[in-house]
Amino acid sequence: NAGVTQTPKFQVLKTGQSMTLQCAQDMNHNSMYWYRQDPGMGLRLIYYSASEGTTDKGEVPNGYNVSRLNKREFSLRLESAAPSQTSVYFCASSEALQMGGVYGYTFGSGTRLTVV
Amino acid sequence: AQSVTQPDIHITVSEGASLELRCNYSYGATPYLFWYVQSPGQGLQLLLKYFSGDTLVQGIKGFEAEFKRSQSSFNLRKPSVHWSDAAEYFCAVGADTGRRALTFGSGTRLQVQP
Numbered sequence: 744n745a746g747v748t749q750t751p752k753f754q755v756l757k758t759g760q761s762m763t764l765q766c767a768q769d770m771n772h773n774s775m776y777w778y779r780q781d782p783g784m785g786l787r788l789i790y791y792s793a794s795e796g797t798t799d800k801g802e803v804p805n806g807y808n809v810s811r812l813n814k815r816e817f818s819l820r821l822e823s824a825a826p827s828q829t830s831v832y833f834c835a836s837s838e839a840l841q842m843g844g845v846y847g848y849t850f851g852s853g854t855r856l857t858v859v
Numbered sequence: 860a861q862s863v864t865q866p867d868i869h870i871t872v873s874e875g876a877s878l879e880l881r882c883n884y885s886y887g888a889t890p891y892l893f894w895y896v897q898s899p900g901q902g903l904q905l906l907l908k909y910f911s912g913d914t915l916v917q918g919i920k921g922f923e924a925e926f927k928r929s930q931s932s933f934n935l936r937k938p939s940v941h942w943s944d945a946a947e948y949f950c951a952v953g954a955d956t957g958r959r960a961l962t963f964g965s966g967t968r969l970q971v972q973p
Contacts, residue, residue, distance in 0.1 A: 747902075774960075775948070776960055776961075778963075783868070783961045783965055784965055785863075785865075785949060785964050785965040785966050786903075786949065786963040787963075788960050788961075788962075791960045802958065831901060833903070835903075840958075840959070840960065841892035841954060843892075843893055843908065843910075843951070843952075843953025843961055846908075847893055847895075847905040847908055848903075848961060849905075850895075850902035850903040850904075850907070851902050852900075852901060852902045853900075853902055855899075
């Protein structure tokens with residue numbers, strides 16, 4: 744099925760460990776995003792990539808890095824995990840950055856990360 | 860900067876009753892407005908979007924939303940709620956220009972009573 748695939752679905756890390764969240768889309772979308780979802784705070788943008796070869800910081804980028812590996816893949820890395828990074832992480836993609844992505848965003852099913 | 864406010868954190872309605880979820884936005888130019896729904900343990904699914912033209916937009920699953928520029932609102936409505944509508948609903952605003960991704964509200968959780 745066409746869409747956005749995120750791996751892993753669940754992960755438990757110890758404080759200080761590193762990990763990379765993977766995201767791939769097969770819709771030939773230009774723009775990709777990483778959001779985190781926390782109770783009562785909605786979705787907050789971590790990083791985004793308007794097009795292949797570009798990345799930009801969002802609202803809450805501290806403690807994260809990203810790589811737009813190619814047009815399909817956009818990974819999120821936690822270099823030294825902290826308990827404050829316990830959250831559900833969503834990757835999304837869209838046709839374009841502006842105008843809400845033109846047709847809106849397509850979301851992956853999320854990665855539930857717990858840092859202990 | 861663009862922002863979205865969803866004043867209601869949690870709403871409970873009876874099955875068959877009508878529903879209205881509120882959304883207020885802040886954006887200087889013409890906004891691009893969206894409603895998304897999230898079922899438990901799932902990602903977000905697009906319900907409907909407003910770009911321009913008719914201020915009443917129809918979406919999937921029988922939902923509609925009305926854009927009111929004078930009130931900076933984009934409220935979501937459904938005439939008769941079904942138990943399967945229980946979920947969390949997010950309003951979002953996008954920019955027409957510039958390097959800005961969608962900004963989401965904090966969400967409204969809908970509970971449906973039998």
